[in-house]
Amino acid sequence: MASSQEEVTLLGAIGSPYVCRVKIAFKFKGVEYKYVEENLANKSEQLLKYNPVHKKVPVIVHNDKPLAESLVIVEYIDETWTHNPILPSDPYQRAMARFWSKFIDDKIVGAAWKAVFTADEKEREKNVGEALEALQFLENEIKDKKFFAGEEIGLVDIAGVFIAFWVPMIQEISGLEILTSEKFPNLYKWSQEFVNHPVVKESLPPRDPVFAFFKGLFENVTASK
Template sequence: MAEVKLLGTWGSPFSLRVEMALKLKGIEYEYVEEDLSNKSSLLLESNPVHKKIPVLLHNGKPIAESLVILEYIDETWQNGPSILPKNPYDRAMARFWAKFLDDTLAEAFRKTFASAGDEQVKAKEQVQELLKFLDNELKGKKFFGGESIGFVDIAGNALAYWMEIFAELAGIEFIATDKLPHLCAWMEVYLNSSFVKEHLPDREKLVDSFRARFQKTG
C-alpha cells in the first residue's frame, strides 16, 4: 500500500478539498476513484460510520471527513505552506467559518433548492443574509486567511464553483456583485488562481452531471 492514499469521487468538492491540501503541501499520494453506487470494501472498512468519501489512508490508517483530513494533513506534514493559521485565535476563527460553510450555509442552500413559491423566497432570503456574513469577513482581504489560500478558502470551493453551477441550472441567483462585492471579488481571485484552476473539475462535465441529477428528481 502506498504511504498516502485518497479514496474519492470525481466532481466532489469534498474530495477536491483533500487533493488541494495534498498538492499544496507537495505530498505524493495515490488516488482511488470510488463508485458510490457500488462502494468498495476498502471504503466501507475505512469509514464504517458514514460510508462516505473522502477517506485519507496514511500508512494504512484511515481518516474520514474532509475538514478533519485537512487539519490532519497540516499537522502531519510541516513542509509546504500552512493550511491553518498559526495564531490560536485565527485558527479558531478558520474552524468556525469552515463549519459555517458546511453546516449553516449548506443547509440553507438545501432548503432553497428543495422548496418552491413563497417558501423558496424565504429560504433564498436566508441564504442572502448568511452570505452577507462571509462578505463582511472578506473586507480588506484577498483570501479568507489573508494573502494566500488557506483552510476556509479550500473549504469554500463548493460555494465558489459547484454552488454557482447548481444555482444557474436551478434558475436561482444568489451572489450579485452589487450586494456581495467582497465575496464576488474573492470568488474571482480564487477561481482564477493558477493553483485552483489546475485542479477544478471540467465545468461542462459537471454541468452534465448536475443536469442529469435534476432530471432524476424532476
C-alpha cells in the same frame, strides 16, 4: 518529510466539493497520493471498511491509517506536512478559521443545495433566504482581503470551494441568484481570485461532466413536482 509520504491514498468522487478540498490541500503541500474514484451508488468494500461511520468520501489512508471528513483531513494534512501552512499559527486565528469553515458547512452548503435540489417551492424560498443570510456574514468577514487568510489561501478559503466553484454552477442550472457581484461584491471578487489561484485551478474537477451531472439531478427534481 519523506516518511510522511510513504503511502497516501484518497478515496473520492469527481463531483464532490468535499473531495476537492482535500485535493487542494494535497496540491498546496505538494503531497503525492494515489487517487481512487468511488461509485457512491455502489460503494466499494474499501470505502465501507475505512469509513464505516458515514460511508462517504473523502477518505484518506496514510500508512494504513484511515481518516474521514474533509475539514478533519485538511487539518491533518496541515499538521503532517508542515511547510506551506494552511492554518495560522496564532491560536485565536486558528480557532476563527475553524469557526468559519464549520459555518460554511453548517449554514451554506446545505441551504444552497436544498435551494436548488428541492421540488417544493416554499422550501426552496426558505433555503435561498438562509443561504443569502449566511453569505452576508462571509461578505462582511472577507471585507477587502484577497483571501480569508490574507494574501495566501488558508482553511476557510479551501472550505469555501463549494461557494466559489459549485454555487455558480448550480445557480446557472437552476436560474436562482445566490452569489452575484451585485449582492456580494467582496465575496464574488474572492471567488474569482480563488478559482483562478494556480493550486486551486489544477485541483478543480472538469466543469462539463460535473455540470451535466448536476443538471440531470436538477431536471429529475423538477420533473418530480
